[in-house]
Amino acid sequence: MKIARVKGTRDLLPADTLRFGAAEEAARRVFGSYGYGEIRTPELESTDLFTRSVGEATDIVHKEMYTFTDRGGRSLTLRPENTAGVVRAVVENRLDQGPMPLRLWYAGPQFRYERPQKGRYREFRQIGAELFGAPGPAADAEVLVMLFDFLEALGFRGLSVSLNAVPAGEGREAFSAALRAYAGGHAERLGEDDRRRLAENPLRLFDSKDPATAAILEGAPRAIDHLDAESRRHHAAVMELLRAAGIPFVEDPKLVRGLDYYTKTVFEVTSSNLGAQDAILGGGRYDGLVADLGGPPLPAVGFAIGEDRLVDVMPLAAAPAAGRVRVIPLAPDQEGYALSVARRLRRDAPVECDLSGRGVKKGLAAAAELGFDEAAIVGPDEARDGTVTMKNLKTREQKTVALAEIAR
Ligand code: HAM
Numbered sequence: 554m555k556i557a558r559v560k561g562t563r564d565l566l567p568a569d570t571l572r573f574g575a576a577e578e579a580a581r582r583v584f585g586s587y588g589y590g591e592i593r594t595p596e597l598e599s600t601d602l603f604t605r606s607v608g609e610a611t612d613i614v615h616k617e618m619y620t621f622t623d624r625g626g627r628s629l630t631l632r633p634e635n636t637a638g639v640v641r642a643v644v645e646n647r648l649d650q651g652p653m654p655l656r657l658w659y660a661g662p663q664f665r666y667e668r669p670q671k672g673r674y675r676e677f678r679q680i681g682a683e684l685f686g687a688p689g690p691a692a693d694a695e696v697l698v699m700l701f702d703f704l705e706a707l708g709f710r711g712l713s714v715s716l717n718a719v720p721a722g723e724g725r726e727a728f729s730a731a732l733r734a735y736a737g738g739h740a741e742r743l744g745e746d747d748r749r750r751l752a753e754n755p756l757r758l759f760d761s762k763d764p765a766t767a768a769i770l771e772g773a774p775r776a777i778d779h780l781d782a783e784s785r786r787h788h789a790a791v792m793e794l795l796r797a798a799g800i801p802f803v804e805d806p807k808l809v810r811g812l813d814y815y816t817k818t819v820f821e822v823t824s825s826n827l828g829a830q831d832a833i834l835g836g837g838r839y840d841g842l843v844a845d846l847g848g849p850p851l852p853a854v855g856f857a858i859g860e861d862r863l864v865d866v867m868p869l870a871a872a873p874a875a876g877r878v879r880v881i882p883l884a885p886d887q888e889g890y891a892l893s894v895a896r897r898l899r900r901d902a903p904v905e906c907d908l909s910g911r912g913v914k915k916g917l918a919a920a921a922e923l924g925f926d927e928a929a930i931v932g933p934d935e936a937r938d939g940t941v942t943m944k945n946l947k948t949r950e951q952k953t954v955a956l957a958e959i960a961r
Contacts, residue, residue: 561667561675563861572864573678575871576707577660580680583703587695589656589682594638596662600628606637606842608813610754617665631664634812636839636855637846639683644848653686660860672831672862680863681836683855685843690787693818693838693854694794700834700856701800704822708868713801714820717808718788719756720779721816721841728779729755739769760811775806784817791818814839818854824866833866834858876902879925881916883932890936894929897956898941904929921946 558564565573581591600620607613619631632638639657643649660680667673682699684692697714704712720728732755740748747766750757758766758773780788795802802820810819819837836856843851878898882891891906898904905925907916913930920928930942935953943959944951 559675561669563674563676569864571871571873572867573860575869576680576860576864576867579703579706579869580658580660583699583706584656584658584682587656587699589658592639592642592657592659593661594632594635594642594659596632596664597629598632598638598641600630602637602641602846603630603633606640606812606814606846607634608754610750610757611811611813612757612760613665613811617667619664619666633665634663635659635661635679635681635857636683636812636814636842639681639855640842640846640848640853643685643851644843644846649685649843649848649851654692655685656682657685658682672859672865674861678860679857680860681855681857683853685851685853687854688840688852690790690794692852693787693791694798694800696836696854696856697795697800697802697820698798700822700836700858706869707863710868712822712824713803714795714822715805715808716792716795716802716818716820717776717805718780718784718791718817719776719809719815719819719837720781720784722781724779724781724784725756728774728776731774731779732756732758735773736769742769754813756809756813757811759807759809770807776809777806780817787817810835810837814842814845816840820856824862831862832859833862873924874903875926877925878902878904878927878929879916879920879923880904880906880929880931881913881920882907883913883930885910887931887933887936891931894931894935894941894956898929898959901959902927917944917946 603618604614613633618633621629623629639659643655648655658681661678662676663679664676666675669675682696684696733751736743736751736755736758740751742765743751744763747758747761747763750761758770761767792802808819808821815837817838817840821832821835823832834856838854840852843849843853880891880895880898882888888908895904895906907920917928925946928944928946930944935941940953940955941959942951942953
């Protein structure tokens with residue numbers, strides 16, 4: 554009996570990992586050039602971490618988490634996102650006491666029990682970055698500028714950011730109350746799930762995928778009208794800085810993002826190439842989260858890119874290594890010598906040994922078909938003389954040379 558992979562998970566095969574690797578290398582290079590260090594946090598965290606940060610009434614916590622009780626009776630969750638884990642790690646490792654601003658990036662798998670479809674998986678990967686200890690609008694702008702440098706490095710052109718700002722504190726409560734009053738007047742048209750949202754946290758109505766709810770929300774109170782004066786100034790300044798930096802953005806008053814921790818700036822980038830018009834990335838400012846998770850008051854802003862979606866629409870072609878050589882032994886007797894030849898040649902190029910035992914004729918045909926540039930043929934003469942016959946698979950030229958000559 555065959556065992557299939559778990560629904561909503563993927564096997565990333567070498568052709569895929571080449572593209573994922575290229576995206577991660579670009580992240581390491583571009584984010585590194587902005588002063589970001591890489592952090593890796595556990596895939597398994599205490600369930601409380603997510604209920605307290607992402608929020609009880611969000612889709613993620615309400616119905617998408619992989620939560621289980623371990624053998625010691627603890628409630629654990631496979632992380633649905635990485636911001637909460639990074640914040641926990643910052644506080645737990647006292648990075649909040651160290652030099653500021655603190656810049657951290659990450660790449661790794663996340664888990665959400667969603668209905669799988671193209672670009673939506675139950676295990677998916679994110680590349681993200683979080684900037685701590687910088688309260689002003691220039692931090693939001695820097696994060697977005699870095700994001701665009703990264704996207705451009707991968708060949709993306711013509712993308713724009715959807716931008717909004719959400720209120721915190723009293724403004725958020727007033728916005729919530731206004732939304733509740735407004736949507737309460739249309740409660741009979743709301744589905745069961747959206748009635749729950751209305752009761753628990755009316756902001757979450759904006760996450761609804763129900764077209765009836767979307768229609769009702771057309772006339773709803775706007776987040777941006779409930780910002781306090783300082784947040785309004787912050788938002789205006791972010792937009793000014795983005796204009797100055799030449800980052801294209803569109804204001805989207807309906808954008809609130811499906812996680813509870815945001816304050817002020819929220820943003821998303823969508824790609825029309827993604828079929829369902831889904832976001833390739835999302836982020837924003839979360840000035841209250843570090844304190845909420847037991848740390849000091851430390852402002853923060855960041856984003857996460859859905860790596861599976863990014864790689865799907867990424868223009869950059871990830872090329873396999875060039876100059877590859879295939880060592881082909883004439884017969885099993887020369888396989889030992891072939892191994893040592895390959896080892897020597899590897900100082901200059903990626904080298905694979907054809908150990909299939911199919912002999913030189915078939916071996917050469919296979920090497921050419923697989924796109925190798927050169928074959929190193931080793932037979933009894935070569936083994937005896939310490940030589941190798943190098944054949945250029947493109948021009949068919951060949952010559953026998955002493956091994957000591959080609960690889961120094
Ligand atoms: P998020 O919007 O929940 O934000 O996720 C960010 C991105 O992850 C999405 O835009 C999408 O590309 C990708 N994603 C989410 N769910 C799936 C899925 N089921 N399959 C494939 N891709 C998916 C966050 O996670 C925040 N932690 C972002 C952030 C960082 N905010 C501040 N700092």
